[in-house]
Amino acid sequence: MKNRRIQIIIGLLLIILSIPLYIFIHGTKHLALVSKINNIIPIIPIFPGRRINNLFINGYLIDILWFSSLILLSTLFSSFSEVINSTYALILALIIEILQSFFPSLGTFDFFDIICYLGIFFLYNGVKFISEKVKFRTV
Numbered sequence: 001m002k003n004r005r006i007q008i009i010i011g012l013l014l015i016i017l018s019i020p021l022y023i024f025i026h027g028t029k030h031l032a033l034v035s036k037i038n039n040i041i042p043i044i045p046i047f048p049g050r051r052i053n054n055l056f057i058n059g060y061l062i063d064i065l066w067f068s069s070l071i072l073l074s075t076l077f078s079s080f081s082e083v084i085n086s087t088y089a090l091i092l093a094l095i096i097e098i099l100q101s102f103f104p105s106l107g108t109f110d111f112f113d114i115i116c117y118l119g120i121f122f123l124y125n126g127v128k129f130i131s132e133k134v135k136f137r138t139v
Helices: 002-026 032-040 055-074 082-102 111-138
Strands: none
Touching: 002 055, 055 082, 055 111, 082 111
16 A cells, blocks of 8 residues: 555656646647637746757656656556556557657657657566565565
């Protein structure tokens, strides 16, 4: 139970961190959701964002944060195994990334994002697998 609570806290912290980081780096100027909300009630400030000259921070950190959050939280709230839940999270991320190649308003398709998602998926499941093996040996 304590591990699940820690997993929830870390998952929520990662998504909470990724949202302001995304807004700071990319701004609100080109976000379709912001435009729709501001058309109804103009409450969200429009600004272009601040480009950071670090490829990892500018291009991949936010994707790593949100997918890590998604995989941590998705494995907690379903009765399926963690491998199946993490697979669903991976499929969702891949679908979102692929849709970006067809609908640029959703974002920018990047093959390296897919590599990041696969890396996190295998890392998460590898750590879970190893921790289960170690747990069985100590019992």
